[in-house]
Amino acid sequence: MDIFCKIIKGEIPSYKLYEDEKVLAFLDVNPNHNGHTLIVPKEHYENFFDIDEELLHHILKVAKEIANLLKEKLNYDGISLCQNNYYGQEVKHFHLHLIPKYKEENKLSVEEVYNKLK
Numbered sequence: 001m002d003i004f005c006k007i008i009k010g011e012i013p014s015y016k017l018y019e020d021e022k023v024l025a026f027l028d029v030n031p032n033h034n035g036h037t038l039i040v041p042k043e044h045y046e047n048f049f050d051i052d053e054e055l056l057h058h059i060l061k062v063a064k065e066i067a068n069l070l071k072e073k074l075n076y077d078g079i080s081l082c083q084n085n086y087y088g089q090e091v092k093h094f095h096l097h098l099i100p101k102y103k104e105e106n107k108l109s110v111e112e113v114y115n116k117l118k
């Protein structure tokens, strides 16, 4: 079982930002920048090519809400959405990265970022 399925089952703890019946969003434990977030479907899909489009649409809606939350709480200067498939995809469970970008950044620990977002 991959690490995201374990997080979804609660076998591994995570810094959860959002959860509903279809998706889970949590902070990346190895962030590129403050507020680096992953959104995953609760059902296991390997990548962009096997996930269904209705669920993709839902993931994008959640992404927009999280991006607004991150803007409000962390005040990033820009934000990138990124999704890797095949080569370059470390965990073989579909995940969308939300990566805030800052002109100047005071890098915080994941826990410090999480406390700002709660």
Ligand SMILES: [Zn+2]
Binding pocket: 002, 004, 005, 044, 045, 092, 093
């Ligand atoms: Zn999985």
